[in-house]
Amino acid sequence: MKKLTRLAFYPGDGIGREVGESAAAVLEALKGDGSGPDFEIQWFDWGCDYYARHGRVVPENFLEQLRPFDALFLGAVGWPEKLPDAVTLEPLIQMRQSFDLYACVRPARTFRGVPTPLRDERALDLVVVRENSEGEYVDAGGRFHPGSDEDMAVQTAVHTRRGVTRILKFAFELATKRRKKLTLITKSNAQRHAYVLWEEAQAELAPSYPEIATNRMHIDAATLHMVRDPGQFDVIVGSNLFGDILSDLSGAITGSLGLNPSSNLNPERKFPSLFEPVHGSAPDIAGQGMANPVGAILSIEEMLRFLGHPEPAGRIGRAVERCFEAGCGTPDVGGTLSTRGFTAEVVARLDG
Ligand code: GGG
Numbered sequence: 001m002k003k004l005t006r007l008a009f010y011p012g013d014g015i016g017r018e019v020g021e022s023a024a025a026v027l028e029a030l031k032g033d034g035s036g037p038d039f040e041i042q043w044f045d046w047g048c049d050y051y052a053r054h055g056r057v058v059p060e061n062f063l064e065q066l067r068p069f070d071a072l073f074l075g076a077v078g079w080p081e082k083l084p085d086a087v088t089l090e091p092l093i094q095m096r097q098s099f100d101l102y103a104c105v106r107p108a109r110t111f112r113g114v115p116t117p118l119r120d121e122r123a124l125d126l127v128v129v130r131e132n133s134e135g136e137y138v139d140a141g142g143r144f145h146p147g148s149d150e151d152m153a154v155q156t157a158v159h160t161r162r163g164v165t166r167i168l169k170f171a172f173e174l175a176t177k178r179r180k181k182l183t184l185i186t187k188s189n190a191q192r193h194a195y196v197l198w199e200e201a202q203a204e205l206a207p208s209y210p211e212i213a214t215n216r217m218h219i220d221a222a223t224l225h226m227v228r229d230p231g232q233f234d235v236i237v238g239s240n241l242f243g244d245i246l247s248d249l250s251g252a253i254t255g256s257l258g259l260n261p262s263s264n265l266n267p268e269r270k271f272p273s274l275f276e277p278v279h280g281s282a283p284d285i286a287g288q289g290m291a292n293p294v295g296a297i298l299s300i301e302e303m304l305r306f307l308g309h310p311e312p313a314g315r316i317g318r319a320v321e322r323c324f325e326a327g328c329g330t331p332d333v334g335g336t337l338s339t340r341g342f343t344a345e346v347v348a349r350l351d352g
Contacts (some may be wrong), residue, residue, distance in 0.1 A: 005039040005307060008069040008272070013088060014281025015048040015291035015339075017077025022293030023073060023300045026316060029347040036304070036312040042069070046091065048082040057083070058091045063098050071303050072274040075296065076281035092276075093139075096132045099271035101264035102163065103170045104130035105244060105302070108250035108260050108280055112334045113324035116255045118227070124231040124254055129171040130243020132264055134163045135194075137240040159194040159239065164201045170267060171237035172209045178234050182209075184216040185238035185246065198239070223249060247278050256332040258292025261299035263306060266287070271346040273306055275299040289338040292330040294320055297346060319349035 011020030022231035030036025044065070046058040059065065066072055072095070077088045095101065106128040110116055116124075141155035168184070175182040184202045186195035197223075199216060208212050217225065219242050225232065226249055238248060251257030260278040277295025285291060297316060328345045329335025337345065 003038070005070045005080075006068070007036040007039055007041045007303075008044060008066050008072045009041050009132060010044045010046055010066075010072065010091075011075035012077040012281065013049075013079045013082075014076055014115075014283045014286035015279075016047070016077065016281055018075075018286075018289065018291045018339045019277060019293045019296035020073065020075040022069065022339060022346075023296040025077075025343050026297050026300055026346060026350070029350055030312045030315070033350070035315065035350075037307065037309055041104060047077060048079045049064055049086060051083055051087075057088055062091060063094065064093070066272065067099075069272045071307060072272050073103070073296075073299065073303065074274060074276040076277065076279060078281045079283050079286075081283065093137055095274055096264055097137075100266050100268075101130065101274055102133040102167060103265040103267055104132035105174070105265060106130060106243070106247040106250070106260060106262040106301075107298075108247070108254045110254045111259070111321060111324040113327060114255040114259070114329065115309070116253060118230070120231075120233055124230050126230065126250060127235050128243050128247040128250055129167065129175065129235060129237040130175060130247065131163060131167040131237075131239050132243075133240075134158050134160060135240035156308075157194060157241075159197055161197065161201065164198050165205070168198075168201050168205050168237060170215075171235050172205055172212055175212045175214075175235040176209065180212050181232075181234035182212050182214040183222070183233055183236050184214070185219050185222050185236060185242045186216060187219050187242075188216075189218060194239075219245070223244060226250065226253060251278055256292055257295070258330065258332050259294045260296070261295050261297075261302050263299070263302045265306065274305075275303040275306075289340060290331050291339045292332050293339050293343050293346075294330075298345070315352065316346075316351050318352055319346045322349045 011017040051057050078085050109125040110123050136157040138158040144152040186198050188195035251260040257279045262278045264274040301313045301316040323345045
């Protein structure tokens with residue numbers, strides 16, 4: 001008998017709910033035809049609406065509630081007109097830090113049938129590996145005399161040798177399975193402590209991976225090269241903040257941020273890993289049924305692969321490709337289908 005896989009779904013705010021339903025529909029279809037895992041989803045209605053009822057975005061013990069699951073799915077968080085973004089984002093940061101989900105893996109690729117904004121129409125296939133547990137997202141700092149003329153803010157980033165080395169190792173290993181190129185992103189000319197540590201760790205690890213061509217780039221130059229010559233990139237690795245920025249850019253250059261999945265992994269599997277589309281909650285289109293569900297659906301592909309189900313995972317990726325090749329798409333990629341309409345097209349093609 002198949003083992004029961006327990007999944008926690010935290011759809012969150014805005015379009016997070018719509019794309020979360022799409023992700024669940026794909027899993028249901030795979031379960032229905034017997035190819036996917038035998039799974040059970042528990043939904044958690046946390047986010048801005050939960051706040052309106054309970055005065056908090058998530059319950060106090062939300063990490064304890066999530067801990068027993070095999071994997072977690074998050075749709076999107078944030079609705080700035082309802083709550084400050086720093087409040088709605090906090091549970092996501094806490095999950096990443098408390099569950100030691102230090103490897104954030106964000107693939108970005110072009111699809112035949114999806115237009116991109118770049119003049120050069122060659123196919124792109126790259127991965128941003130983002131350090132996810134420390135760096136610029138550590139809550140270290142404070143305000144002095146807030147609201148007065150003397151108002152002052154201090155925000156300290158924390159980069160440990162252990163944290164930097166383990167994510168670089170992860171990225172080198174990933175590069176060995178791909179096109180064997182690794183680019184480290186820093187800003188070591190201006191930030192002479194933290195990002196020099198990153199560069200030293202890269203130089204120390206490189207001899208252990210002689211097959212990998214590795215280079216480094218400052219974040220400002222990287223944004224330029226990702227637009228002008230993105231084909232040079234295979235695996236890109238960087239700090240929490242730089243990885244966040246470059247993964248949005250990678251979505252823009254491959255056609256739509258709505259296409260990009262992400263995995264927040266604890267590679268040692270001591271905690272449940274978390275899978276989420278890279279995009280945010282997009283309140284401007286929420287509830288209109290026009291969100292692109294591909295980032296969420298491909299996050300399920302990543303989840304199944306991580307949980308040891310490569311065959312149904314591969315079916316999801318191929319189904320999405322075939323949908324685009326057949327001219328299906330949501331409005332952000334020039335199509336006319338609704339979120340549910342596109343999801344139905346994916347489900348109809350899961351057999352191949
Ligand atoms: N799909 C996740 C989401 O809502 N992301 C919005 C966001 O601002 N994320 C910040 C981050 O990934 O650190």
